[in-house]
Amino acid sequence: MSDAVPADLKRLVRRRARRRCEYCLLPEGLGFITFHIEHCISQKHDGPTVAENLALACPACNAFKGTDVAGLDPQEQAPVPLFNPRLHAWEEHFRQDDFLIVGLTAVGRVTARLLRMNDPDRILDRFDADRNDA
Ligand SMILES: [Zn+2]
Numbered sequence: 001m002s003d004a005v006p007a008d009l010k011r012l013v014r015r016r017a018r019r020r021c022e023y024c025l026l027p028e029g030l031g032f033i034t035f036h037i038e039h040c041i042s043q044k045h046d047g048p049t050v051a052e053n054l055a056l057a058c059p060a061c062n063a064f065k066g067t068d069v070a071g072l073d074p075q076e077q078a079p080v081p082l083f084n085p086r087l088h089a090w091e092e093h094f095r096q097d098d099f100l101i102v103g104l105t106a107v108g109r110v111t112a113r114l115l116r117m118n119d120p121d122r123i124l125d126r127f128d129a130d131r132n133d134a
Pocket of ligand 1 (some may be wrong): 058
């Protein structure tokens with residue numbers, strides 16, 4: 001988006017996230033891909049560029065999320081807000097089952113599906129990250 005995030009705010013967001021994607025938990029720093037500073041509530045929906053509305057996101061999560069703030073839960077057929085790392089605790093909405101990310105709540109299910117967290121190449125990324133960690 002047009003509003004640039006100031007460098008000190010970028011540093012704060014990276015440090016706070018411990019250099020992991022705040023959606024799929026992929027660690028930054030593998031390969032040459034720089035993670036994005038993402039607006040939890042997008043600027044399209046008047047989300048401000050402040051620490052309380054920013055998150056670190058891998059390029060895939062950021063791209064699939066886009067400017068969306070909600071999705072349709074297939075189980076409830078109702079709109080559900082997307083996971084917001086500034087408002088929600090990851091462990092309450094997701095669990096990791098080996099390298100699969102399982103949504104535990106409507107918020108978790110909708111976010112995992114919309115952000116395509118379990119596409120085969122994404123599962124492989126998490127597998128590779130885990131092996132690099134060891
Ligand atoms: Zn991610």
